[in-house]
Amino acid sequence: MRSKVVWRNLILGVVLVLMVQAGVFAQETISISFNNGPREGDVVAETLIGNRIKRFNVVYPHIKVNPDPWQYDPQSFVVKMAGGTATDHAPLQ
Numbered sequence: 001m002r003s004k005v006v007w008r009n010l011i012l013g014v015v016l017v018l019m020v021q022a023g024v025f026a027q028e029t030i031s032i033s034f035n036n037g038p039r040e041g042d043v044v045a046e047t048l049i050g051n052r053i054k055r056f057n058v059v060y061p062h063i064k065v066n067p068d069p070w071q072y073d074p075q076s077f078v079v080k081m082a083g084g085t086a087t088d089h090a091p092l093q
Contacts, residue, residue: 027062028062033067033089037049053067
């Protein structure tokens with residue numbers, strides 16, 4: 001019985017070492033974007049969004065948040081999707 005536990009722990013240890021070497025636990029930087037971000041020159045909105053992003057990055061430092069000032073409209077959304085430039089999050093209201 002004891003030898004089974006030793007072998008199980010040895011196998012688990014080898015698997016964990018291989019996973020670490022393969023980068024399974026590495027946190028790559030992820031970038032997300034959202035629309036309806038602050039428009040250029042809107043200092044109040046830029047400050048509010050900037051503060052929210054800073055608080056978010058305290059918890060999730062590996063996620064880069066990119067606000068986009070683009071305002072949703074159906075026609076330009078289709079064009080952005082076709083061109084691969086749409087934001088990752090576009091709330092529909």
